[in-house]
Amino acid sequence: MCGIAGFLQQNNNTVGLEALRRMGRSLKHRGPDDEGLFIVDARRDHQGDFMQSQGTVGLAQQRLSILDLSPKGHQPxxxxxxxxxxxxxGEIYNFWEIRRELEDLGYCFQSRSxxxxxxxxYRQWGIACLERFNGMFALSIWDGRRKKLYLARDRLGIKPLYYYYQEGNFAFGSELKALREYPYFEAEIDLESLYDYLQFQYVPTPRAIYRNTYKLTPGHYLALDLAGGLEERCYWDPIERFRSLSGAGQQLSEAEALAQLEELLQSSVRYRMISDVPLGVLLSGGIDSSTVAALMQRLxxxxxQTFSIGFSEASYNEAHHAQAIARHLGTEHHELYVSPREAQSVIPQLPLFYDEPFADSSAIPTYLVAKLARGQVKVALSGDGGDExxxxxxxxxxxRRFAGLGRVPRPLRQGLAxxxxxxxxxxxxxxxRLVRPITPEKLRVSNVAEKFAKFRGVLGSRELIELYPITVGIWNRPELEALLPGRDGPDxxxxxxxxxxxxxxxxxxxxxxxxxxxxxxxxxxxTKVDRASMAVSLEARVPLLD
Known part of the structure; x- marks a missing residue:
């Protein structure tokens, strides 16, 4: 796990070595173990000097050493x-299989990374190599022969990658703070992104909070060269994958499906246990993280080592569930109870972690459990992705229950709302509070007043696609239009x-x-898991998203 940054100039501008160094060092929390730089003026013969004082192409690396801790793993x-x-x-979990294939083709390796x-x-298969990688990654490749820069992001967006592109000035980084160190970056707020943030509680891909700044879409790569222009291509699309697999499992019995699922989950956890440093599990006590912990203990x-946090407020505390799972599995369990003051002390740090508006309140406990884990391990597995x-x-x-509301006349629903x-x-x-004890477990909610307000918004919805954003956001459309007038509606x-x-x-x-x-x-x-874990230099792995 690391922090990466870099630039490419398609105009007459150059960037200095010290500016590139600042871009990299802004990400030192992501990789405190080592740093590396590459900078050349690709328009001229640099005669083997890869650390020039000014350049048109540059790469910066902050390394968190996980595999091959020796200097042979140095980057770029x-x-x-x-x-x-x-x-x-990131990590390429099937790298040993790919390495053996490359060795059979005559390639020699100097490291275990x-x-x-x-x-x-890349040398063997070009950018099509992305299709072979099983892992989480954000990466850049500078092809000096073709004078071409590639950026790529893993299939589901586990690792972040931002870029800025304006009038031939191109820069990228694992976090927005690296872009702010780029000398040609203009930090102008994008009001469209602000509208989307108020609707979804986060700035959705491909947007970022600044103008001319973007998140690379998962499963996509960028290609650009010195001559100008930028091309984005998709190498894996979850929607197309969904279409191709629709109905594929219908020939399986339940027992066969369960056996295949267990085999896949165990394989995924085994891959994510590959490490040259200590690792553990972030254990909430829920089904997802408990499954990951059970499989990891089996292997x-x-x-x-398992880690969880608790709260004195019973409505928020799940530590007792984690304790029960840890006892059952026989793990070495670490637990921290957090006071309201300790939780509040995290809030001023959140803008430093996220760089742009982010409203998920669970960012606080996620950071706290990551900090607890980092005291013992350098890698932690989590159960994220299971709900989806x-x-x-x-x-x-x-x-599912509200889908039937469409049969009720809308004026009647609006009157009830x-x-x-x-x-x-x-x-x-x-x-x-009076009816909660008799409410089915799966229908119980926290923040009931907020959920009730969403329910009123649901009642007035015209169609399902209009209804769902209400369930994941805070503001309804009339409120958004009052806050940011002039927006025509959702993008x-x-x-x-x-x-x-x-x-x-x-x-x-x-x-x-x-x-x-x-x-x-x-x-x-x-996003939450990446920023919370990287803030304390902890690598988080998500085996349910293999």
Whole structure:
């Protein structure tokens, strides 16, 4: 795991070595173990000098050493001819299989790192090598022979990658803070992104909070050269994958499907246990993280380390569930109870972690459990992704129930929503506390007043695609239009709307999970896990997203 940054100039500008160094060092929390730089003026013969004072191409690396802790794992890394340079953040879990294939083709390796496998995989197969990688990654490849720069992001967006492009000035980084060190970066707020943030509680891909600044879409790569222009291509699309697999599991019995699932999960966990440093599990006590912990313990010859945090407020505390799982599995369990003051002390740090607006309050406990884990291990597995794959969110069941509301005349629903709007939030909370003990577990919610307000918005919705953003956001459309007047409405090109309409015949629950897979998972859940873990130099791995 690392922090990467760099630039390419398609105009007459150059960037200095010290500016590149600042871009890299802004990401030192992501990789405190080592740093590396590559900078050349690619318009001229640099005669083997890869650390020039000014350049048109530059790569910066901050390394968190996980595999091959020796200097041989130093990045940016090149081939022996010093023509192909790779700057890499993440892990390629099947790198040994790819390495053996490359060795059979005559390639020789100097290290045990997966980065070197990327170098020679590119030399052998070009950018099509991305299709062979099983892992989480954000990477850049400078092809010195062709004078071409590639940027790529893993299939589901586990690792972040931002870029800025304006009038021939191009820069990229693992986080926005690296771009702010780029001398030609202009930090202008994008009001369209602000509108989307107020709707979704995060800035959705491909946008970022600044103008001319973007998140690279998962499963995509960029290609650009000195001559100008930028090309983005897709090498893997979850929507197309969903279409191709629809109905594929219908020939399996339940027992066969369960056996295949267990085999896949165990294989995925085994891959993510490959490490030259200590590792553990972030254990909430829920089904997803407990499954990961159980499989990891099965594959380990000693008690694994598990980590959880607790709160004195019973409605927020899940530590007792984690304790029970840890006892059952026989893990070496670490637990920290957090006071309200300790939780509040994290809030001023959040802008430093996220760089752009981010409103998921679970960013606080995620950071705290990552900090706890980092005291003992350098790598931690988590159960993230399970809700999107196995229909885990309460809102899925509510959506199924609300889907039938379309049969009720809209004026009648709007009238009911208006009548419910006169109820004070405190009265709603008091009433819910009375009925909560008899409410089915899967329908119980926290922040009931907020959920009640969303329910009123749902009642007035015209169609399902209009209804779902209400369940994941805070502000409804009239409120958004009052806050930021002049916006015509939602951007239909966002992945949320594209995914919803791309599979019109899909069963409702499958459609909702697919939408979350390409939106909420990428820009909320995985963003939160990456920033929280990287803030304390902890590598987080997500085996459910193999």
């Amino acid at each position: 890394m090149s081939d022996q001819a010093r023509e192909t340079w790779v700057n890499f953040n 997966d980065t070197e496998v990327i170098v020679y995989a 380990s010859d000693r008690p694994i 794959l196995f229909c885990g969110y309460t809102r899925y069941d509510w959506m 208006g009548a419910l709007g006169v109820l004070p939030p405190k009265l709603v909370e008091q009433a819910y 239909e090109q966002l992945a949320f709307y594209r995914a919803f309409r791309a599979v019109p015949q899909a069963e409702l629950m499958s459609k909702l999970m697919l939408v979350d897979l390409v939106t909420y998972l990428v820009d909320d859940i995985l």
